[in-house]
Amino acid sequence: MNVEQLNQLTTENLRHLADHYDVDYSEDTESYELAEMVFEAVDEARAERDRSNNNAVSVQEKKFEVGRDNGFALTEVITDGDGETFSIDPLYADTRLVLLLRDPAWAYAYWEIAPADIQRLTNEEGFEGLFLRVYELQTGIASSREAVSSFEIPVQIDDTSWYINLPNQGTYYRIALIAVVNGVVDSLAQSDTVVVPLGASALDTGGDSTSDKVLTESGLLSMQVETYEGRVPQRILSLLDE
Amino acid sequence: MSIGKLMLVLHAHLPFVRHPEYEHFLEESWLFEAISETYLPLLRAMDRLEADAVPFRLCISISPTLSSMLRDELLQQRYLRHVDLCLELAEKELDRTASQPEFQNLARMYYELYSANRLDFEEKYSRNVLKGFDYHAKRGRLELITTSATHAFLPMYQSYPEAIGSQIHAAVDQHVEVFGKAPKGFWLPECGYHPGLEHYLRDAGIEYFFTAAHAVVFAHEKPHFGVYKPVACPNGVAVFGRDAASANSVWSSDEGYPGDPNYRDFYRDIGYDLPLDYIGPYIHENDVRIPTGFKYYAISGKQPEKWPYDPAAARETVAAHSENFVYKQRRLMGKLGELMGSTPVVTSPYDAELFGHWWFEGPMWLESVIRKIHATDGEIELVTPSQVLKEEAPAQTLQPAFSSWGNNGYSEVWLDHTNDWVYRHTHKAIERMIDLVDRYPDESSLRERMLNHAAREVLLCMSSDWPFIMRAGTNVSYALRRVREHVHNFTRIYDSLSSGDISTDWLTKIEKRNNIFPNLDYRIFRRLSSTIEQSNVIKMR
Numbered sequence: 096m097n098v099e100q101l102n103q104l105t106t107e108n109l110r111h112l113a114d115h116y117d118v119d120y121s122e123d124t125e126s127y128e129l130a131e132m133v134f135e136a137v138d139e140a141r142a143e144r145d146r147s148n149n150n151a152v153s154v155q156e157k158k159f160e161v162g163r164d165n166g167f168a169l170t171e172v173i174t175d176g177d178g179e180t181f182s183i184d185p186l187y188a189d190t191r192l193v194l195l196l197r198d199p200a201w202a203y204a205y206w207e208i209a210p211a212d213i214q215r216l217t218n219e220e221g222f223e224g225l226f227l228r229v230y231e232l233q234t235g236i237a238s239s240r241e242a243v244s245s246f247e248i249p250v251q252i253d254d255t256s257w258y259i260n261l262p263n264q265g266t267y268y269r270i271a272l273i274a275v276v277n278g279v280v281d282s283l284a285q286s287d288t289v290v291v292p293l294g295a296s297a298l299d300t301g302g303d304s305t306s307d308k309v310l311t312e313s314g315l316l317s318m319q320v321e322t323y324e325g326r327v328p329q330r331i332l333s334l335l336d337e
Numbered sequence: 338m339s340i341g342k343l344m345l346v347l348h349a350h351l352p353f354v355r356h357p358e359y360e361h362f363l364e365e366s367w368l369f370e371a372i373s374e375t376y377l378p379l380l381r382a383m384d385r386l387e388a389d390a391v392p393f394r395l396c397i398s399i400s401p402t403l404s405s406m407l408r409d410e411l412l413q414q415r416y417l418r419h420v421d422l423c424l425e426l427a428e429k430e431l432d433r434t435a436s437q438p439e440f441q442n443l444a445r446m447y448y449e450l451y452s453a454n455r456l457d458f459e460e461k462y463s464r465n466v467l468k469g470f471d472y473h474a475k476r477g478r479l480e481l482i483t484t485s486a487t488h489a490f491l492p493m494y495q496s497y498p499e500a501i502g503s504q505i506h507a508a509v510d511q512h513v514e515v516f517g518k519a520p521k522g523f524w525l526p527e528c529g530y531h532p533g534l535e536h537y538l539r540d541a542g543i544e545y546f547f548t549a550a551h552a553v554v555f556a557h558e559k560p561h562f563g564v565y566k567p568v569a570c571p572n573g574v575a576v577f578g579r580d581a582a583s584a585n586s587v588w589s590s591d592e593g594y595p596g597d598p599n600y601r602d603f604y605r606d607i608g609y610d611l612p613l614d615y616i617g618p619y620i621h622e623n624d625v626r627i628p629t630g631f632k633y634y635a636i637s638g639k640q641p642e643k644w645p646y647d648p649a650a651a652r653e654t655v656a657a658h659s660e661n662f663v664y665k666q667r668r669l670m671g672k673l674g675e676l677m678g679s680t681p682v683v684t685s686p687y688d689a690e691l692f693g694h695w696w697f698e699g700p701m702w703l704e705s706v707i708r709k710i711h712a713t714d715g716e717i718e719l720v721t722p723s724q725v726l727k728e729e730a731p732a733q734t735l736q737p738a739f740s741s742w743g744n745n746g747y748s749e750v751w752l753d754h755t756n757d758w759v760y761r762h763t764h765k766a767i768e769r770m771i772d773l774v775d776r777y778p779d780e781s782s783l784r785e786r787m788l789n790h791a792a793r794e795v796l797l798c799m800s801s802d803w804p805f806i807m808r809a810g811t812n813v814s815y816a817l818r819r820v821r822e823h824v825h826n827f828t829r830i831y832d833s834l835s836s837g838d839i840s841t842d843w844l845t846k847i848e849k850r851n852n853i854f855p856n857l858d859y860r861i862f863r864r865l866s867s868t869i870e871q872s873n874v875i876k877m878r
Contacts, residue, residue, distance in 0.1 A: 287496045310560070
């Protein structure tokens with residue numbers, strides 16, 4: 096889609112797109128100006144994505160080049176051929192908490208509090224708020240509750256997700272969604288435990304220079320992988336210079 | 338004497354896109370382009386190698402969604418309609434370019450390409466190109482393997498062993514149905530691995546899988562031979578780590594072969610260049626310009642003006658690049674052999690659709706590499722994974738690390754602000770599906786049909802392609818539609834089973850539309866005992 100095609104959209108659709116792409120506009124912004132601003136925003140977002148893509152992701156994107164919206168999502172009514180819309184509920188009236196590992200430094204948590212629980216909490220005069228408690232564990236055994244350490248992240252009652260920065264790698268984390276009422280904590284939901292990898296090579300734990308040399312040939316620096324903790328040991332970098 | 342073993346692995350996959358409710362559906366062209374530009378050209382390359390008595394060994398993963406589409410009669414008919422339209426355009430192009438010899442040669446090239454495609458598709462393969470892969474597999478040249486049923490990115494489903502098991506078992510069942518034998522290997526979608534996955538694979542009879550390099554390199558203990566020997570998970574399933582260096586020389590558009598100025602430009606297409614009154618019938622309805630597959634320009638370097646594509650120059654470049662690839666392999670293997678004191682195994686996996694679709698000359702390059710390897714008189718040996726494992730035991734037992742081949746090596750492509758909302762719904766659908774099996778463990782007739790289709794919709798909503806496309810930003814409305822559609826359909830069945838309000842007309846309609854896995858048994862989602870969950874708990878260090 097180009098600026099010309101954007102100009103053919105209704106003002107409502109254009110504003111919808113502008114909101115989606117965080118375009119700063121006012122009620123006075125003319126449609127043709129808005130179309131240009133949206134086009135630039137989408138182009139910029141695409142360029143940013145392209146810069147962050149590695150080879151595998153870039154190649155895969157080529158499979159889906161043919162498309163009707165070329166980045167301008169949300170302009171098409173989502174229906175089947177008979178006009179049926181595919182409505183889904185945003186939430187499920189459950190109290191639940193799920194933790195997903197994104198990489199060795201970040202995890203994503205999503206949760207939901209059942210309407211009955213929300214009502215119970217908000218009706219309490221002594222309701223002080225909610226927080227996520229992040230536990231670092233000694234083992235990954237599901238029943239283990241033995242925390243090495245923990246920290247808390249305050250959240251609002253209408254929040255439903257959070258990206259959590261994990262302080263340590265090569266360990267285990269789980270989280271709990273906790274309400275505080277009159278100074279007493281009430282654990283509403285617990286996540287499963289996630290296993291967080293080292294995110295780095297165990298290379299410099301031993302003195303096997305042959306395997307270190309083989310690993311340098313493994314394309315240690317061309318893996319396009321974010322490394323954590325140990326990074327690439329200096330000893331290995333010097334091998335690469337040889 | 339062999340100085341090294343080279344394992345070329347192609348992963349062929351497209352999401353299940355089939356819309357009988359529309360006469361024309363734009364996204365179905367993903368499949369048509371791949372048939373025209375990748376699958377048929379690759380099969381022709383294999384046929385030429387066979388005709389010239391050049392032996393070869395490749396490993397190809399064919400996703401269950403792709404094999405379902407390739408066997409589907411409606412899509413086969415629509416492919417023929419598509420290729421006929423391409424032929425019609427080629428004929429018009431021969432006329433239009435009559436006074437431009439450099440372009441007319443290319444119009445003729447496309448005419449010949451689509452003519453060959455039509456002939457092969459209709460006559461040689463009776464519309465089912467899987468027959469071509471099966472032909473070479475039966476002769477020991479291809480090792481065919483599978484991947485998860487709908488290409489789910491499995492690390493996002495760690496808390497749902499039933500869903501992971503279903504993705505793997507449905508895929509294995511489909512492979513047996515299509516190719517008549519169980520696969521020994523498994524392609525993890527996006528090389529997405531998390532510790533414990535090997536248990537589900539072993540349960541399904543899988544003997545090996547592939548990972549990103551750092552799954553092995555960042556393992557909890559040092560891999561003695563890096564990624565150049567298969568290793569074994571603690572439960573014995575073998576792992577082949579990807580060789581990043583050799584992969585990048587083929588994948589990269591900047592530093593790799595596909596970016597050479599002599600190769601055909603992927604983006605410049607007459608669908609964008611020619612007037613609407615001429616090109617209108619060959620693009621999308623409402624004059625939405627899309628690529629037609631007719632591309633007349635070379636990449637041409639960094640200057641603004643592109644030069645016409647010259648197939649002869651491209652062929653020469655292919656020869657040079659294949660020579661360079663073999664040279665680099667020989668040099669790498671020689672060096673590794675000295676360091677390791679044994680023969681290295683280099684694992685080079687690629688997206689199959691890289692060859693031909695994006696990199697037009699890719700199938701020709703692959704054929705040329707195979708011919709040049711043959712010319713080394715066994716110095717470099719092309720191998721399949723099963724062959725390697727038959728000849729040598731895994732060099733070491735270690736626990737691979739969480740990893741993928743996506744950006745920065747983990748899950749950020751499939752879990753970011755554009756797509757993270759998806760998992761709330763797919764996870765819920767899985768939980769409810771497991772509950773349904775608890776509630777209805779042994780149903781028959783209509784209720785069994787409903788449950789089977791519910792399971793189908795759950796698998797479809799788990800596809801990694803939808804979050805991938807949402808992040809890529811190129812076709813977002815379609816990806817949104819698909820997640821919503823499958824969750825919606827599942828939820829409607831779920832609610833109907835509770836209320837007893839069943840619309841058989843509607844069920845029949847969606848069964849016909851989403852007709853993948855016709856023999857799926859909903860009990861595949863039966864609740865697992867805690868045994869397998871416990872066995873997934875692994876030691877970190």
